[in-house]
Structure formats: C-alpha cells, structure tokens
Amino acid sequence: MHPDIQMRRDIVDGLHQRPLLATADFYRLIDRPMPVVTFRMTVKPAGRDFYHVVDSQTGKVMGFRRQHNEACALARRLETRNANQLRG
Template sequence: MHHSIQSRREIVDGLHQRSRLATIELYRLIGQPEPVVAFRMVVKPSGRSFFHVVDTKTDKVMGFRRNHNEACALARCLERAR
C-alpha cells in the first residue's frame, strides 16, 4: 500500500476512535445506556459465489444473490418492509 494512503487510513482510524470515545463519554455523563443498532437482516457468504440474506430472529434465509452489493440492497429492502 502506498505510504500516503496508509497515513490517511491511520488518520481516519484515529479520528474514528476519538469519535467513538467521545460518544461513550457523552452517554456516561448523561447516565444513559448507549443505543444499540441491531439489524434483523444480515448478509452471509454462502459457498463460492453466493450471499444469503438471513433473518437473525428466525435464522431463515430470506433470499440470496450472487453479488454482495445486491444482497446488501435486498437486506435493506427487507429491513424497511418489516
């Protein structure tokens, strides 16, 4: 990896960590638990070239796609429909 790309990634990672720590501190100061974002539909690789969209509550495969981006789009669509 080129050194300029690596340095940019390190900077972004550092900023992300600082942001995460600030969020944790904010919730600690106000005495509230952090909200948990739990997705019901998750995309899991299956075999060599397929991706399953799985409902985490029932562990059922709700659909599948050959392309990861299409599988993610299907998962978002199913999330909105629930």
C-alpha cells in the same frame, strides 16, 4: 512497513475512535446506557458467488442473490420493510 505510513495509519485509527469516545462520554454524562444498533438482516456467503440474506432473529434465509451488492440491497429493503411494519 514504512514509518511514515505506520504513523499515518495510527493517526487515522485514532481519529476514527474519537466519535465513539465522544458518544460514550455523552451517554455517561446524561447517565443513560449507550444504545446498541443491531441489524436484523445479515448477508452471509453461501458458496461461490452466492449470498444468503438471513434473519438474525430466526435464522431463516429470507432471500438469496448471486452478487454481494444485490444481496446487501435486498437486506436493506427487507430491513426497511420490517421497520415500517413495526411502526404501523
């Protein structure tokens, strides 16, 4: 790899790490644990051009789609529906 490209990649990687470090420093200053964001619905490949939307807590397949983008959209819809049910 060309040295200029490698140098640019190193700089960009460092810039991507700065927000995480700043957030960790903030939580360290207020003496609280950093929250962990986990998604309940995950998209997993299940064959050629076929994707399952799986509930990570139960392991059940909640739906399936033939396109990855459609499977991700379904996972987002199920995630928001689940969050709305928990709220009220």
